[in-house]
Amino acid sequence: MNGFIFDIKEMAVHDGPGIRTTVFFKGCPLRCRWCHNPEGFISAQQLMFKEAKCIHCGQCRKDCYHEECKPFGRCIRSCPENCLEIVGRNVSSKKLADELKRSADILGEGFGGFTFSGGEPLMQAEFLFELINELKGYHLCIETSGYASAEIFKRATDKLDLIIMDIKLADNGQHRIYTGVGNEKILENFYYLKNSGKPHIIRTPLIPGITDTDDNLIKIGELIKESTWEKLPYNKIAGAKYKMLGMDYNIKE
Numbered sequence: 001m002n003g004f005i006f007d008i009k010e011m012a013v014h015d016g017p018g019i020r021t022t023v024f025f026k027g028c029p030l031r032c033r034w035c036h037n038p039e040g041f042i043s044a045q046q047l048m049f050k051e052a053k054c055i056h057c058g059q060c061r062k063d064c065y066h067e068e069c070k071p072f073g074r075c076i077r078s079c080p081e082n083c084l085e086i087v088g089r090n091v092s093s094k095k096l097a098d099e100l101k102r103s104a105d106i107l108g109e110g111f112g113g114f115t116f117s118g119g120e121p122l123m124q125a126e127f128l129f130e131l132i133n134e135l136k137g138y139h140l141c142i143e144t145s146g147y148a149s150a151e152i153f154k155r156a157t158d159k160l161d162l163i164i165m166d167i168k169l170a171d172n173g174q175h176r177i178y179t180g181v182g183n184e185k186i187l188e189n190f191y192y193l194k195n196s197g198k199p200h201i202i203r204t205p206l207i208p209g210i211t212d213t214d215d216n217l218i219k220i221g222e223l224i225k226e227s228t229w230e231k232l233p234y235n236k237i238a239g240a241k242y243k244m245l246g247m248d249y250n251i252k253e
Helices: 093-110 120-136 150-159 172-179 183-194 214-224 239-246
Strands: 002-012 020-027 046-049 086-089 089-092 111-118 140-144 162-166 199-208 226-235
Touching: 002 093, 002 183, 020 093, 020 120, 046 239, 093 111, 093 120, 111 172, 120 140, 120 150, 140 150, 150 183, 162 183, 172 226, 183 199, 183 214, 199 214, 214 226
Parallel strands: 020 111, 111 140, 140 162, 162 199, 199 226
Antiparallel strands: 002 020, 002 089, 046 086
């Protein structure tokens, strides 16, 4: 089965135990206003234009016959400054697993395992489950919003070794305003996770004036109780990629 990914990060040290390889899945049901991976929003290829490097030579506007360029109306290959990049690729679970295993072999005993991130990996659940089956024997972790059906979330919890899950906002109304969806599914899945005995970490990104308020943090603390909780500092360069993708960044500095 094929799926869409937009990046593979080797030597990752913040995505689970040990030195890991993190796979970023393309597509997400949330639209968090502060997201620092906007290229993970949609399950399709996108054109990233690094305007700051552009010398306005016009080469990319000339006709070309490259199949990968046709959807974008510009020649990706001709830019002398490499300002243009196609983000996202379609790959089979078998081919991706083989690629990942080769990267793991380089580290040998120092390798910690694979982490699935995004975007939202559970949005491509069947592709994810096939990839998990291809990578049996390795430590496998997911970074997820938890926004998925109960059935899919339970299957993932059973198959994986560690669940890293976001709880961003405790209030359902605020969650809907700032992420585009309510948090009912997320909290339902969290309670299943908490009672499952599966190792897990809860993360909250600290977005100024939104998620970092005393009220929100107190309420999240009351929800998760003794679960391990990581509060992540706001990424001040989070908005940089939005303009390159022709998107608006909706957080005011």
